Amino acid sequence: MARIALITVSVLVLATAGAGAWLYQHLNGNIHSLGLTDGTNGNAGTEKADAFGRTPINMLVIGSDGRNNQTDCKLGGGCGSASSTAGHNADVEMVVHISADRSNATVMSVPRDTMTQVPACKNTATGTSTSGYYGQINSALQYGPACQVATIHQLTGIPIDHFVMLDFSGVVQMSDAVGGVSVCVSNNVYDTYSHLKLAKGAHTLKGVAALEFVRSRHGFGDGSDLGRTYAQHLFLSAMIRKFKSAGTLTDPTKVYSLADAATKALTVDTGLGSIQKLIGLATDLNKVPSKRMTFTTMQTAPDPSNSNRLVVASAAKTLFATIANDQSLSAASGKKSAPSASTSPTATATVPAAQIAVRVENGTSTTGRASVIASELTAKGFSPGTTSANAPALAAKTTLTYGAGQKAEAQTVAKALGLSSSHLTQGTATGLTLVIGADWPSGSTYPGGTTSAASADTHAAVSNAHAQTAAGSSCAKVSPYKTVQIGGVAMTPAQAYAAATKQPDSAS
Numbered sequence: 351m352a353r354i355a356l357i358t359v360s361v362l363v364l365a366t367a368g369a370g371a372w373l374y375q376h377l378n379g380n381i382h383s384l385g386l387t388d389g390t391n392g393n394a395g396t397e398k399a400d401a402f403g404r405t406p407i408n409m410l411v412i413g414s415d416g417r418n419n420q421t422d423c424k425l426g427g428g429c430g431s432a433s434s435t436a437g438h439n440a441d442v443e444m445v446v447h448i449s450a451d452r453s454n455a456t457v458m459s460v461p462r463d464t465m466t467q468v469p470a471c472k473n474t475a476t477g478t479s480t481s482g483y484y485g486q487i488n489s490a491l492q493y494g495p496a497c498q499v500a501t502i503h504q505l506t507g508i509p510i511d512h513f514v515m516l517d518f519s520g521v522v523q524m525s526d527a528v529g530g531v532s533v534c535v536s537n538n539v540y541d542t543y544s545h546l547k548l549a550k551g552a553h554t555l556k557g558v559a560a561l562e563f564v565r566s567r568h569g570f571g572d573g574s575d576l577g578r579t580y581a582q583h584l585f586l587s588a589m590i591r592k593f594k595s596a597g598t599l600t601d602p603t604k605v606y607s608l609a610d611a612a613t614k615a616l617t618v619d620t621g622l623g624s625i626q627k628l629i630g631l632a633t634d635l636n637k638v639p640s641k642r643m644t645f646t647t648m649q650t651a652p653d654p655s656n657s658n659r660l661v662v663a664s665a666a667k668t669l670f671a672t673i674a675n676d677q678s679l680s681a682a683s684g685k686k687s688a689p690s691a692s693t694s695p696t697a698t699a700t701v702p703a704a705q706i707a708v709r710v711e712n713g714t715s716t717t718g719r720a721s722v723i724a725s726e727l728t729a730k731g732f733s734p735g736t737t738s739a740n741a742p743a744l745a746a747k748t749t750l751t752y753g754a755g756q757k758a759e760a761q762t763v764a765k766a767l768g769l770s771s772s773h774l775t776q777g778t779a780t781g782l783t784l785v786i787g788a789d790w791p792s793g794s795t796y797p798g799g800t801t802s803a804a805s806a807d808t809h810a811a812v813s814n815a816h817a818q819t820a821a822g823s824s825c826a827k828v829s830p831y832k833t834v835q836i837g838g839v840a841m842t843p844a845q846a847y848a849a850a851t852k853q854p855d856s857a858s
Contacts, residue, residue: 380613383623386513389472389479389493390500395509398676404450406676407634408508410499412515413442414491440488440498441565442582445508447673448634454642454678455635457586458669459579462488464660465653466505471497486659495617505662506648506670507729512631515617525560531589533563534825538847541569542834547847547855550828559856560585569843570826573833575660576647580816580826583645587820590640641821644679649814665813668704671731672811679812680819702810703766706759706782707735713745713785716792723767723786726794730766731807745787748773748796753780762807768796 387394397405440462447456464487472479473494480493490501499510525531532554540547546562546569555563564582571577613625622628649666653659672679708727712720720738727736750773752760760774760782767784773796777783790796818824832840836849 377610377613378625380610380616381623381625381628382617383620384475384495384617386496386499386510386619386621388474388496390469390496393469393500393503394511395503395507397509397511400450400676402450406450407446407448407512407631408510408673409446409448409512409514410502410510411442411444411446412440412491412495412498412513414438414440414515414517438491439486440491443488443498443502445502445506445510445673447508447676448638449678450676452634452637454680455638455644456673456679457583457643457645458673459582459645459647460487460502460505461575461579461648461650461660462486463575463658464505464648464650464662465656466501466662468493468497468501469504471500473497495619499619506666506674508670508674512622513619514622517615525589526556529592530554530556531560531585531592533585533588534823535828536825537828537844539566539569539828539843540834540846540850540853541566541843542836542846542850543568545856547850547853548857549847549855553857555585555857562856568829568833570829573829573831576650576816577827577829579647583647583816583818584824584826587640587643587645587818588823590643590820591823639821641819642678642680643820644812644817645820646679646812646815646817663814665704665810665815667734668702668731668807669811669815671703671729672808675730677808677811679808679817702807703731703762704733704807704810706762707733707737708763709781709783710736710738711741711783711785712738713741713743713748713787714791715744715788719786719790722794723784727763727766731811732763732766741785745785746789748787748790749785750774751777751779751783751785753777753782756780756782767794 397408399405443460443462445456445458445460447458449455465485466487467484468480468482468487468490470480470482471490471493473492474496475494478493480497487501487505488498490498495513495515499513502508503510532552534552535548535550537550538548541562544562544566546559546566548563553559564585565578566581567573567575567578569577570581618628622631646669648669649663650660651663653661671677708724710720710724710727712718720740724736724738728734748769750760750764750769752774754776757774757776761771763769763782763784764771764774828843830842830844832842832845834841834843834846836846841849
């Protein structure tokens with residue numbers, strides 16, 4: 351649900367920006383902000399500037415399942431006292447990447463069922479702390495949004511610049527902001543948990559119905575959190591298209607009331623803690639066309655020790671690398687587009703970066719040079735089989751030697767590190783060996799070289815990641831499995847729809 355807030359709140363704020371000083375101050379006072387790294391030892395990462403000094407924006411958008419007020423209790427169900435519901439989890443997590451040149455964006459969902467290592471954190475608001483543990487990724491929010499930021503950064507290696515956190519009522523208000531959002535379902539569906547009930551076909555969802563749709567995990571896909579992320583991508587894509595259509599949000603009175611409610615529902619980091627800063631974010635987002643916004647879900651695999659949980663798949667490392675390296679996934683996620691040489695340096699290569707291992711040798715008198723470059727390569731999505739060692743002798747020039755038939759792999763490595771073709775040479779041994787020479791005394795990219803923003807294979811990055819752009823539309827796939835129950839009887843969402851004749855549909 352938090353992905354809905356990202357674009358919606360920004361547009362609402364932008365639309366009210368010219369309404370006067372009083373309105374500005376009023377909305378400004380609504381926003382609640384916290385430090386990005388509060389209680390986490392500052393582990394959120396740092397962005398790298400491109401050749402023109404521009405930096406991308408990476409933001410973690412969080413949908414809290416907390417029920418700490420009467421409205422959210424009524425919407426979310428399972429109501430309790432404020433103290434009993436204070437330990438809320440991240441119902442939705444997504445990393446939103448806006449490129450340094452503002453030409454493209456990527457939205458990567460992180461399924462809440464993923465198991466990972468949560469770092470040491472302290473919730474500065476409640477005093478609750480942890481020394482770190484292995485557990486479900488969404489539980490990190492119990493130690494504050496900064497802990498959720500640190501956990502995502504630790505898992506992915508992607509620098510996180512901001513966070514936006516939203517509650518249930520915010521979703522309801524913002525779906526109304528555009529007069530409802532058009533969605534389609536592939537079959538009759540009744541999710542007895544989120545209470546979403548829709549007949550097969552197209553619908554326009556407002557208010558609570560929109561919340562039911564974005565929270566439904568038993569209605570779509572295999573009934574897991576993965577199916578929910580796919581449906582949310584469809585919902586947000588439809589909302590973005592409606593925002594960009596003519597005539598949206600033209601009623602100033604309605605826009606103000608919704609902006610007022612939306613800003614009250616937000617918790618952001620201090621870097622976004624003002625209307626002016628949110629307007630800046632809105633401006634950056636508005637520059638990206640729908641066809642250049644890619645929605646994807648982090649690749650996962652079943653947890654061997656718990657079939658109801660997930661672990662990160664090895665393929666996700668390449669996806670992480672493309673985002674960290676400010677690489678557009680728009681062409682790779684489309685069925686008809688092919689990556690150009692400017693967006694994919696591996697266009698001439700047939701081996702994904704994740705399958706390329708490099709032996710890095712230090713031919714300088716500086717200790718640790720090989721380790722620095724090897725770490726840079728793995729951070730960019732190259733094989734964890736990449737190693738470092740000392741060269742047999744000191745070298746004046748940096749060289750990358752490759753075996754027969756491995757020139758394409760060497761070119762991929764060279765482009766990632768800023769090496770020119772003059773540094774490449776074919777040898778007699780199999781494999782790639784990079785010797786760091788005296789001409790490269792420091793840094794992780796070759797001095798004067800031009801590194802490619804796309805050092806990882808874009809097609810490998812979106813493999814099994816359910817990638818699609820905001821320009822496309824399709825129906826949410828209703829689960830064919832018995833994921834719901836009525837009266838203790840397990841049944842499919844379509845069967846439940848047929849059985850629940852007295853339950854009104856979510857959309858009339």
